[in-house]
């Protein structure tokens with residue numbers, strides 16, 4: 811790749827990172843802590859997951875919930891700059907959740923979706939570039955999750 815193309819690619823990536831920063835900063839300002847809105851939304855959509863978090867949290871359900879929200883945020887924040895790193899995380903953690911922890915893949919994928927949706931709800935109408943970027947990240951995380959699940963024949 812010549813220097814000009816490389817510089818252009820880096821600039822596009824930097825602009826996308828700045829856009830994502832502003833999405834996340836606004837979400838943090840409007841929602842404060844993501845924990846309650848995310849978990850209420852998630853348990854409305856997957857009521858069966860409450861027992862899973864209770865059981866796997868070993869008396870510390872809220873701590874486990876917070877750690878999983880942080881894991882999804884890490885994937886969202888890292889995707890633009892280091893997508894291979896996120897692919898590796900999902901490629902190992904998806905089978906761990908499916909095989910060792912017996913978490914249905916729909917519940918796993920749905921957790922990611924709910925975190926993204928709570929953030930997306932804070933993007934103002936008309937901010938098309940922000941909405942498109944977040945949708946692209948969501949699709950990418952779901953694609954990596956589905957690839958890992960199908961590799962291990964998880965359902």
Ligand code: HEM
Pocket residue numbers: 859862863866867874878881882885899902903904906907911913917918919921922
């Ligand atoms: C669906 C609800 C989820 C539940 C009940 C859950 C539960 C757990 C538990 C119990 C652990 C500790 C595993 C151990 O020590 O053996 C763990 C670890 C982890 N979880 Fe989740 N999790 C969920 C969703 C997610 C999602 C959506 C992500 C997305 C990135 C994620 C990422 C991780 C990571 C990176 C670890 C540490 C590494 C690993 O054990 O694979 N989790 N999760």
